[in-house]
Amino acid sequence: MTERISSVETIDVRFPTSRHRDGSDAMNPFPDYSAAYVVLRTSAGACGYGLVFTVGRGTEIQVAAVRSLASMVIDRPVDELTADPGALARRLVGDSQIRWLGPEKGVVHMAAGGLVNAVWDLAARRAGKPLWKLLADLTPEQLVAQVDFRYLRDALTEQEALALLRAAVDGRAERERRLRTEGYPAYTTTPGWLGYDDEKLARLCAEAVRDGYRLIKIKVGGNLADDVRRMGIARRAVGPDVRIAVDANQIWGVPEAIRWMRELAPFDPYWIEEPTSPDDVLGHAAVRKALAPVRVATGEHVHNAVMFKQLLQADAVDVVQIDACRVAGVNENLAILLLAAKFGVPVCPHAGGVGLCELVQHLAMFDFVALSGSTEDRAIEYVDHLHEHFTDPVRVSGGRYHAPTAPGMSAEIVPASVIEYRYPDGPQWMPVSAVPVGTGAPTA
Amino acid sequence: MTERISSVETIDVRFPTSRHRDGSDAMNPFPDYSAAYVVLRTSAGACGYGLVFTVGRGTEIQVAAVRSLASMVIDRPVDELTADPGALARRLVGDSQIRWLGPEKGVVHMAAGGLVNAVWDLAARRAGKPLWKLLADLTPEQLVAQVDFRYLRDALTEQEALALLRAAVDGRAERERRLRTEGYPAYTTTPGWLGYDDEKLARLCAEAVRDGYRLIKIKVGGNLADDVRRMGIARRAVGPDVRIAVDANQIWGVPEAIRWMRELAPFDPYWIEEPTSPDDVLGHAAVRKALAPVRVATGEHVHNAVMFKQLLQADAVDVVQIDACRVAGVNENLAILLLAAKFGVPVCPHAGGVGLCELVQHLAMFDFVALSGSTEDRAIEYVDHLHEHFTDPVRVSGGRYHAPTAPGMSAEIVPASVIEYRYPDGPQWMPVSAVPVGTGAPTA
Incomplete structure (x- = not known):
């Protein structure tokens, strides 16, 4: 049986950091550090994890975007995805209809990132390596093949990228x-x-x-x-x-x-x-x-x-x-x-x-x-x-x-x-009931 | 009673234009022209309409974004909104948490546009004018007050904008x-x-x-x-x-x-x-x-x-x-x-x-x-x-x-x-059942 992605779970997780003003800046006076958290599961029981960082309100939009894009990941063979996450990235970013919502920006682009990162996480877990090491063990040719140069060639060609990577192989x-x-x-x-x-x-x-x-x-x-x-x-x-x-x-x-x-x-x-x-x-x-x-x-x-x-x-x-x-x-x-x-x-x-x-x-x-x-x-x-x-x-x-x-x-x-911290139904976010659980009806 | 926005309905409407390749281009071979359609209703029974244009898949993300932002419109006094849509635009674009998802780009920004346009539509209906005429009847000062100059002043100041508009008053x-x-x-x-x-x-x-x-x-x-x-x-x-x-x-x-x-x-x-x-x-x-x-x-x-x-x-x-x-x-x-x-x-x-x-x-x-x-x-x-x-x-x-x-x-x-054309439950999109409605169980 080919191992496939059997499910993509996307969870709205929010930490109430605004209560102590951790993370406060000129544009974000009261951030609640949050994430659209992505869990890929495979038919063999393996997992890959990714997340899109957000700061509170609107995380539900980010979650909706990941869920919409997840259809392009579900049921794909895991070997194919992890051997070439760049192909997935191109599919996610290039979908001719969804692309209208960007292109290559905002909620939809970050959703693609959450899924692509989860695939890299899964790939590194399967390889038994931290991601930095997995990447650093790829050849210059393999690395260049992972990049979409369509809009970059006036500043950086495939050949220039290869030369930069090859120059760093020694050492x-x-x-x-x-x-x-x-x-x-x-x-x-x-x-x-x-x-x-x-x-x-x-x-x-x-x-x-x-x-x-x-x-x-x-x-x-x-x-x-x-x-x-x-x-x-x-x-x-x-x-x-x-x-x-x-x-x-x-x-x-x-x-x-x-x-x-x-x-x-x-x-x-x-x-x-x-x-x-x-x-x-x-x-x-x-x-x-x-x-x-x-x-x-x-x-x-x-x-x-x-x-x-x-x-x-x-x-x-x-x-x-x-x-x-x-x-x-x-x-x-x-x-x-x-x-x-x-x-x-x-x-x-x-x-x-x-x-x-x-x-x-x-x-x-x-x-x-x-x-x-x-x-x-x-x-x-x-x-x-x-x-x-x-x-x-x-x-x-x-x-x-x-x-x-x-x-x-x-x-x-x-x-x-x-x-x-799951939002809105985790214990950190559920309004505390005025009446404790288990409180019975008043007795006569 | 102050007239208020009593509801914001956001509907996923999709036209199956890809069936005839109308709208086909190099990046959009098969677009289904669609919209996140926005209907504001007021407590007095008036309506304002807006939409965010999309091209099919992903419209549900756009709808989710409009619904999230709609909380900033619901229950607002209609006089206040229609007298100064620019204040609403600043609130929608500037929300310190949702802003992370842009800023000022993509799905969330277009959602703001759908709501702001619906308010302008409502304002023009209340004024009994087509929007172009409503705008053309505003003074240069009123028009300039509707614009956020925060990031524009190195190219265009309020004073320069006023001068451009004043020069066009005659005629x-x-x-x-x-x-x-x-x-x-x-x-x-x-x-x-x-x-x-x-x-x-x-x-x-x-x-x-x-x-x-x-x-x-x-x-x-x-x-x-x-x-x-x-x-x-x-x-x-x-x-x-x-x-x-x-x-x-x-x-x-x-x-x-x-x-x-x-x-x-x-x-x-x-x-x-x-x-x-x-x-x-x-x-x-x-x-x-x-x-x-x-x-x-x-x-x-x-x-x-x-x-x-x-x-x-x-x-x-x-x-x-x-x-x-x-x-x-x-x-x-x-x-x-x-x-x-x-x-x-x-x-x-x-x-x-x-x-x-x-x-x-x-x-x-x-x-x-x-x-x-x-x-x-x-x-x-x-x-x-x-x-x-x-x-x-x-x-x-x-x-x-x-x-x-x-x-x-x-x-x-x-x-x-x-x-x-409502998606996915409008007659144009519901899969045709293999068994016609009303077909009974086979009789013996």
Whole structure:
């Protein structure tokens, strides 16, 4: 019997993070970190896990999108899917009717990503390897075959991609050894949420330095006077040598971004992240030109490889922030890593939320071993929330991610957490009844 | 009692257009023109209608998105909504949690557009005016207040928008008179669907010229030899003076677009539409530079005003093709019309599908009366499909749209058609049972 995908379960899981303002920023004052969680099951009883990260309301739309696309996965032979997830990615992204709803953007594109990532997770589990290792063991030719170059060739051809990967074949083994022993640099956003008070900000900044971080991130963009005060607190807490990135989460228009950041320049910000709309390639280029040497970073909301291509072509970014769940999965992120390598721009993945650290670490580690070959000016975002809900949580210490060793993409949520936080019927979300269960009718 | 929105009904309506390959192009070989159809009902029994156009599969995702956003409309006072639809648009687009699913793109953004357009339809019905007239009667200040300038000010400020609108106040009455008597130019895509054979192409091209069209459009991008042959047939059929636009529906990458179009240049194409990904601003600029004097057109998939802004800033387009249902409704289309006016680029709206002609004509006519003041090099796309399903269908004759006179945005679908084509339970979609209804059990 051919092993096939027998079911695709998609579950709305929401964590009530807004209750403590964890994750609060200028555009997201009260996020509830959530996911459309995807579980593929095979006829042989194996599983693959994926998720689309969301921030609360609207997760039901994301779930609906995954369920609609799941028909293109159900009943497919597992050998076929796992041998060539790129073929699945092309089918999902290219469906001639569903494509109208994007194309290659928003809810439908992220749904494709959730399914494609789940197939990669399944492939890595079957291979008995963590995903980063599975990818790093593929040949340059196999990797290039996983990428859709249709809209990229004016910036990156198949031949150029092959050359980049081939140039990194020598040294893969040595870098893999270093990765396993030394890990991969992390930076932390834990201190800087906008909803935290000054005391908490100062304390968490100092702790971050003690914990070994050389780069921290502060949310800005709510109020200029507050930002100036908070940047001062952070700079005093970390000293002159630790880098402080700032993140506006798209709150500004282009002229406003430039004006506001000039006020923060005395505190030596390392990068300004999401100064304006993630769609505004030319806007980012203008901001970058006006604010140099402050770097410009973006990516968590950059919806596909075509947009990253332009950010690079327009010299609009110094830092490419891939996100594991925004684009159509591992395959499109391979394309983005190749584009970044071609243009010589470092990749510092976006993470945090729920599960984003777990998933994206694999992509950065693959990039180090088999493509860019460097961790210089690179770090994966780290936020210390919600890892306890994963069966293979990230391990971060001394300011570094440890390389995962368990098979898969680290995307499986602890089953008890799925039950507890399922929306709207998990215990965390069900309104507490005014009358306790088991209370009988009043007796006469 | 304050009149409130008492319900928002969202219905999946699909027309099986793929059965005759109407609407077939390089990326959409078999579209089933569909809509997430929105009906607002008020506590006083009034209705407002909107729709999000789709092409079949996935309409259920679009419906889910509208239903999720509808909670922000239900129970709102009708006076408040209709007096300031822009406030609703900002709320829908800016919701801090749902925003993660975009921002300002894809299914969620189009859902906002469906609701915002339904509110404008309701406002125009209450005012007893067709929407184009309602808009053209607003003051420049009122119009500018309906636009969100957050991400646009580097290209267009409120003051510049006001100046553009004020400059067009003189002459509004005369242009309205001309619009009512002469109508607005149309162009036709009816002849050129990729699935039509050569005989049908030639016949429909000749008919289009006889019907008064001065611009027709042919789908290209399937096969180069076919395109060369079909362009020859079309050019012979229409003669040298009628313009022929060609439309690739995003099939190409940038270098391929340039190579392919050079082969079609001898047939004097007027514009090349969607030569590549709608997200590729810089790609469109490169194509335009390489192919001049052939014009470059795009817009039906350009997902928001920030993208149109960049297409204009980068000199990437000669023709702006607004779509009534792609962006967040009338308000964002006002922004796009203002941007086009600022950059002096003509707007030729995308239409066809189901209901797109009905809706978008109002925006082009408003633009003529109160903003651009011109119909030169402008025309609204026209396709003669599915108009019979609307209660206020477009009237096109002599190659011109007649100005609508009925109150509203012409978005109401005939109730019997909603029932007939509702998916999946309308008679057009229910599988025909193998056993006729009423067939009894076999008798002994």
